[in-house]
Amino acid sequence: MYVSDSRATPAASASRTGSGRRAAVAPTVLALGSVSLITDISSEMVTAVLPLYLVAGLGLSPLGFGLLDGLYNGFSGLVRLVGGHLADRGGRHKAVAVFGYGLSAVCKPLLLLAGSLPLIGAVLAADRTGKGLRTAPRDALISLAAPPEARGRAFGIHRAMDTTGALLGPLAAFLILHFAADGYDAVFTVSFCVAALGVLVLVLFVPSSRPEKPAPRTASNPASLRAAVGLLRSRDVRRLALCALLLGLATVSDSFVYLLLQRRLGVPDRWFALLPLGTAAAFLLLAVPLGRLADRVGRGRVFVGGHLVLLAAYGVLLSSWHSAALPYAVLALHGCFYAATDGVLMAAAAEAVPAELRSSGMALIQTGQAFARFACSFAFGAAWSAWGDRSALLAAAGLLAVCAALSAALGMTTTGKAAACPR
Amino acid sequence: MTLRNKFLVLLAAVLVLSAVAATTLLHASDRAARKDRAQPGGPRVVAGPVALVPAATGRRIVFRNMAWGPHRDELAGVPATAPAGTRTASGVKCLRFYAAAGTGICLQAEHGAVQDSYRAVLLDASLHERAHYALPGIPTRARVSPSGRLVAWTVFVGGDSYAGTNFSTRTAVLDTRTGRFDASLEDFRAVRDGHRLRAADLNYWGVTFADDRHFYATMATGGKTYLVRGDLTTRTLTTLRTNVECPSLSPDGTRIVFKKRVPGLSADAPWRLYVLDLRTLREKPLGETRSVDDQVVWPDNHTVVYSLPGDYGADLYSVPADGSGGPHRLLGAALSPAYL
Numbered sequence: 188m189y190v191s192d193s194r195a196t197p198a199a200s201a202s203r204t205g206s207g208r209r210a211a212v213a214p215t216v217l218a219l220g221s222v223s224l225i226t227d228i229s230s231e232m233v234t235a236v237l238p239l240y241l242v243a244g245l246g247l248s249p250l251g252f253g254l255l256d257g258l259y260n261g262f263s264g265l266v267r268l269v270g271g272h273l274a275d276r277g278g279r280h281k282a283v284a285v286f287g288y289g290l291s292a293v294c295k296p297l298l299l300l301a302g303s304l305p306l307i308g309a310v311l312a313a314d315r316t317g318k319g320l321r322t323a324p325r326d327a328l329i330s331l332a333a334p335p336e337a338r339g340r341a342f343g344i345h346r347a348m349d350t351t352g353a354l355l356g357p358l359a360a361f362l363i364l365h366f367a368a369d370g371y372d373a374v375f376t377v378s379f380c381v382a383a384l385g386v387l388v389l390v391l392f393v394p395s396s397r398p399e400k401p402a403p404r405t406a407s408n409p410a411s412l413r414a415a416v417g418l419l420r421s422r423d424v425r426r427l428a429l430c431a432l433l434l435g436l437a438t439v440s441d442s443f444v445y446l447l448l449q450r451r452l453g454v455p456d457r458w459f460a461l462l463p464l465g466t467a468a469a470f471l472l473l474a475v476p477l478g479r480l481a482d483r484v485g486r487g488r489v490f491v492g493g494h495l496v497l498l499a500a501y502g503v504l505l506s507s508w509h510s511a512a513l514p515y516a517v518l519a520l521h522g523c524f525y526a527a528t529d530g531v532l533m534a535a536a537a538e539a540v541p542a543e544l545r546s547s548g549m550a551l552i553q554t555g556q557a558f559a560r561f562a563c564s565f566a567f568g569a570a571w572s573a574w575g576d577r578s579a580l581l582a583a584a585g586l587l588a589v590c591a592a593l594s595a596a597l598g599m600t601t602t603g604k605a606a607a608c609p610r
Numbered sequence: 611m612t613l614r615n616k617f618l619v620l621l622a623a624v625l626v627l628s629a630v631a632a633t634t635l636l637h638a639s640d641r642a643a644r645k646d647r648a649q650p651g652g653p654r655v656v657a658g659p660v661a662l663v664p665a666a667t668g669r670r671i672v673f674r675n676m677a678w679g680p681h682r683d684e685l686a687g688v689p690a691t692a693p694a695g696t697r698t699a700s701g702v703k704c705l706r707f708y709a710a711a712g713t714g715i716c717l718q719a720e721h722g723a724v725q726d727s728y729r730a731v732l733l734d735a736s737l738h739e740r741a742h743y744a745l746p747g748i749p750t751r752a753r754v755s756p757s758g759r760l761v762a763w764t765v766f767v768g769g770d771s772y773a774g775t776n777f778s779t780r781t782a783v784l785d786t787r788t789g790r791f792d793a794s795l796e797d798f799r800a801v802r803d804g805h806r807l808r809a810a811d812l813n814y815w816g817v818t819f820a821d822d823r824h825f826y827a828t829m830a831t832g833g834k835t836y837l838v839r840g841d842l843t844t845r846t847l848t849t850l851r852t853n854v855e856c857p858s859l860s861p862d863g864t865r866i867v868f869k870k871r872v873p874g875l876s877a878d879a880p881w882r883l884y885v886l887d888l889r890t891l892r893e894k895p896l897g898e899t900r901s902v903d904d905q906v907v908w909p910d911n912h913t914v915v916y917s918l919p920g921d922y923g924a925d926l927y928s929v930p931a932d933g934s935g936g937p938h939r940l941l942g943a944a945l946s947p948a949y950l
Binding site: 238242243245303361363364365366367368369370372376377381383384387388391392443446455456457458459460567568571572573574575576 | 620623624627628630631634638642705721722727744745746747748777780793811
């Protein structure tokens with residue numbers, strides 16, 4: 188059995204020496220962090236109770252709609268590109284983000300009305316569309332609000348706040364169910380209220396895009412689709428996208444990591460559902476320090492380094508050495524991998540992509556990485572079937588080592604390169 | 611808008627949204643409390659002893675009572691000849707239940723401070739706990755072998771990602787005599803068309819025992835479901851045919867009733883009950899035309915009983931197992947029956 192995952196967001200690299208100076212965090216970054224925190228409470232509340240609602244509340248077997256999952260993932264990648272492109276046209280990052288967050292918010296009460304699997308599937312697809320639309324414009328807003336030398340930290344703060352929300356969501360949901368047995372309608376309604384609050388914070392406290400420069404060029408040189416595709420002509424973007432793609436191809440999906448943990452290190456069944464929390468906790472704690480490190484020593488180095496940490500996690504899973512501490516070590520390494528890559532890639536992307544195409548460029552890199560990871564999961568599942576879990580992981584580890592070496596060779600780890608975007 | 615005004619707007623919104631949230635919470639909690647009061651017209655439920663062996667007065671149906679009132683979700687018993695009669699509630703709460711020959715399996719929720727957890731409780735003939743096992747997910751199926759020696763259960767595992775829509779199952783088998791516990795059928799050897807099948811997406815659910823060594827179950831991989839025959843001694847699972855879910859073996863061991871995903875039906879209600887003759891491997895639809903998402907039980911060699919969604923969660927229906935006749939409502943507000 189495995190649970191396919193869709194934590195499809197990425198990491199990557201680039202390089203720039205930061206001054207190490209501790210600037211105040213831009214209010215916009217904090218505001219966007221708050222929006223993500225609040226929204227994640229809302230969405231994870233639903234995620235946490237959804238299986239229970241389907242099985243215990245509606246009496247359905249949720250197995251059927253796992254089949255749609257692959258479809259959703261591909262779709263969400265395309266939506267992300269659309270969101271990125273729309274946001275760049277006329278600098279409407281905020282408008283597109285508001286629409287994306289708003290769409291996800293209205294999906295919460297709709298879950299109550301959808302009483303069958305296909306309808307619930309449709310509502311979840313709409314919810315993911317909202318998520319896909321808003322991701323790139325939001326990351327663009329973060330990058331535009333933070334000074335270049337502190338972008339790693341800004342993304343670190345954002346990801347830490349985001350993950351905090353993800354950890355609080357299930358807690359909130361179970362408190363409600365504790366208070367009102369079978370109160371799934373209450374969970375969904377409260378989730379909607381929380382999501383609406385997130386949208387409001389976004390509307391009120393996040394300024395519209397173009398916060399730094401009045402970007403007069405957007406009028407004469409609109410962010411056309413052609414310009415967005417033309418981004419790939421830029422050596423920096425190409426290199427970054429290629430590295431994200433390469434490394435993504437060797438990144439085994441979360442659910443496989445948890446399954447391997449359980450099988451190879453004998454984690455008891457009852458802890459299975461808690462494994463993602465271990466990863467999230469490490470991610471939360473390390474996102475800011477590793478973001479700052481990325482500002483100092485170069486985003487490329489930290490990004491590739493993050494994948495070496497993942498390689499170490501594979502190594503632990505492959506080792507025959509047994510200790511009660513090993514599962515914790517794997518989860519810590521796994522969370523560290525996310526902290527060193529997820530926001531850091533966007534910080535690197537911000538450097539390579541000009542401001543007027545920021546959102547399209549970020550979407551391009553994220554989608555490329557997401558597809559690479561999807562391909563990896565697919566291949567990994569096949570390899571597992573053909574050779575067994577150990578050999579499949581060994582192959583993934585070998586591939587990851589090669590891809591990391593290639594990325595380093597491509598210049599991902601050099602420092603001191605001038606930023607591609609005008610300050 | 612000045613920053614001060616923005617905060618005022620935010621404050622107002624927080625107040626309004628909190629009020630909405632609080633109202634739904636109170637409403638839900640009130641409704642939860644209402645479920646503890648018996649409904650007029652509902653079945654009569656009294657507390658009393660329930661045993662997993664035939665009563666002096668004859669056979670009995672033991673099931674999860676879903677009627678509102680103080681005994682909601684408790685295991686209850688009624689005479690098999692008078693299912694609409696007064697229910698005797700045992701005080702033991704289960705989400706899913708099954709029993710045979712004095713052995714009961716009760717899959718229940720434990721309400722924790724932070725999160726619910728689930729466990730499988732092995733019950734003796736007088737519903738006392740013999741052992742319990744922590745479950746990795748939400749219970750869905752439970753079965754006991756005809757002799758009462760073997761027990762199997764299935765749970766849903768999932769929800770580790772944002773708006774995750776993918777779930778998988780784990781099926782465990784326990785030998786109550788030797789204490790041997792197989793936490794997951796995925797550790798068994800799967801054989802399809804004579805070849806060992808290794809796939810990361812293997813899922814098993816819905817075990818039905820033939821004897822104390824052999825059983826049938828559903829296997830899923832690559833978007834297809836299979837009927838598999840399992841052997842606990844060789845730890846092997848062999849596929850027999852496709853598109854079979856939740857098999858249930860007749861007491862004489864000759865036929866299986868299962869839910870089949872019928873092509874062309876709405877995705878909303880994709881399943882129909884079919885009976886499969888194990889000798890000829892011929893199948894025939896039963897007289898129930900609604901979509902059934904349950905593993906049926908056989909009270910005898912000619913009838914099957916299953917649940918469908920109802921006003922108070924679920925109702926039990928019966929239908930002839932040979933394709934003749936139509937469904938008949940057996941018990942309202944009930945789930946997970948076992949005939950003893």
